[in-house]
Amino acid sequence: MLPQEHSKINKIKQARKITVLGAGSSGCIAALHFALARKYSSLGWKIPRVEVELIHDPEISPEPVGLGTLPKVSTAIWSALNQTDWHTNPMDAVPKLGVLYEGWGNTEEAFAPLAYDYVAMHFKPSKFQEYILNSKQFDVIEANVKDYESIDSDLIVDCRGTPTDWDNYDELLNPLNTVLLGELDEQDPKQLWTRAVATPNGWTFVIPVGNSTSYGYLYNNKLTSDVDAISNFEEMFGIKETKKLSFKNYIAKNPFVNNRIALNGNRLFFIEPLEATSLMTHLDWCRMLWRSVIMNKMTTDNATNQLKKYVNEVKNFILWHYQVGSKYDTPFWNYAKTLQIDDPSFYNIIKGIESPNYGFYEKDSQAVYGQWGLHPFKMWYDRVISA
Numbered sequence: 532m533l534p535q536e537h538s539k540i541n542k543i544k545q546a547r548k549i550t551v552l553g554a555g556s557s558g559c560i561a562a563l564h565f566a567l568a569r570k571y572s573s574l575g576w577k578i579p580r581v582e583v584e585l586i587h588d589p590e591i592s593p594e595p596v597g598l599g600t601l602p603k604v605s606t607a608i609w610s611a612l613n614q615t616d617w618h619t620n621p622m623d624a625v626p627k628l629g630v631l632y633e634g635w636g637n638t639e640e641a642f643a644p645l646a647y648d649y650v651a652m653h654f655k656p657s658k659f660q661e662y663i664l665n666s667k668q669f670d671v672i673e674a675n676v677k678d679y680e681s682i683d684s685d686l687i688v689d690c691r692g693t694p695t696d697w698d699n700y701d702e703l704l705n706p707l708n709t710v711l712l713g714e715l716d717e718q719d720p721k722q723l724w725t726r727a728v729a730t731p732n733g734w735t736f737v738i739p740v741g742n743s744t745s746y747g748y749l750y751n752n753k754l755t756s757d758v759d760a761i762s763n764f765e766e767m768f769g770i771k772e773t774k775k776l777s778f779k780n781y782i783a784k785n786p787f788v789n790n791r792i793a794l795n796g797n798r799l800f801f802i803e804p805l806e807a808t809s810l811m812t813h814l815d816w817c818r819m820l821w822r823s824v825i826m827n828k829m830t831t832d833n834a835t836n837q838l839k840k841y842v843n844e845v846k847n848f849i850l851w852h853y854q855v856g857s858k859y860d861t862p863f864w865n866y867a868k869t870l871q872i873d874d875p876s877f878y879n880i881i882k883g884i885e886s887p888n889y890g891f892y893e894k895d896s897q898a899v900y901g902q903w904g905l906h907p908f909k910m911w912y913d914r915v916i917s918a
Contacts, residue, residue, distance in 0.1 A: 554587035557796030558690035597745030634729035690796030713770035844901030
């Protein structure tokens with residue numbers, strides 16, 4: 532994008548209409564975020580009054596398996612839909628109290644907890660989509676948009692799934708590129724966390740949703756054949772795969788298309804699901820869009836740089852998990868352990884938590900690196916690396 536196009540964006544003083552394209556989980560959370568801003572403006576907050584609409588093609592189905600979140604996503608949903616709670620639970624969500632890592636490093640199990648008063652959730656994207664689209668928090672239009680110019684909004688946030696123009700994207704370093712999906716029509720009621728199970732060829736997520744359990748066997752098809760992956764998936768979990776997806780880990784070179792259009796969701800970036808980072812990234816990017824395009828509190832160049840720094844930190848935190856290896860001595864894990872983190876600020880954090888004088892303080896829950904405060908660093912270091 533040309534520099535003058537950035538300057539055009541910065542001249543927008545008060546956007547009055549916001550359109551979100553796509554009704555996947557990222558599109559729904561984006562529309563909820565902007566609808567919440569509209570609610571605050573109606574309460575007298577000194578922010579612009581906005582109209583919010585979501586346009587989607589009903590022929591496009593949401594993701595087929597369960598999704599895990601981080602607590603701030605749950606907070607955003609609660610704030611926008613405060614008539615929703617765990618008792619009514621219209622999304623058939625399951626509380627997520629942490630992540631149980633099985634077979635990583637030298638440990639059989641390592642639990643990454645969330646604080647007692649800090650709860651995330653698991654849900655099926657189809658249930659989430661159905662409830663959010665019927666929430667009446669914003670206008671919903673069913674249409675297949677072919678041309679941005681047909682939309683008269685001041686800000687368009689395009690969340691319409693995986694891109695195809697790969698020349699406009701940069702690859703993010705990660706050892707995985709394929710997933711086998713499966714599901715069981717049963718659930719362990721005691722599993723109130725995501726299971727992240729190391730396998731010889733990668734790892735598998737096990738997520739409770741509604742009355743079922745979603746599985747995703749992740750591997751690198753350059754190191755493991757599809758036949759071997761399918762066989763190991765069934766051997767370890769008793770699951771016959773229902774769908775195979777290949778994927779890239781990537782971020783858009785420029786998250787702005789032109790002076791009023793921004794990418795989000797999988798059209799903006801994607802990284803494999805370890806640590807459930809996607810929805811939180813999509814939500815935080817909406818906050819940056821609000822500050823830059825709507826409130827004019829920072830330039831879009833600054834927003835772009837902030838996003839890329841944030842995503843790079845997400846990538847690095849995930850890579851750190853692979854560097855500890857697993858109980859398997861296999862080609863995948865030997866390769867994964869070689870992937871290096873190139874960021875001095877990351878190593879400064881590690882040096883700090885290694886100090887014998889380090890103690891946990893309230894401030895440690897505040898984000899200092901990507902989505903994380905110091906506490907998750909300390910937990911992984913103590914329970915997996917130093918175990």
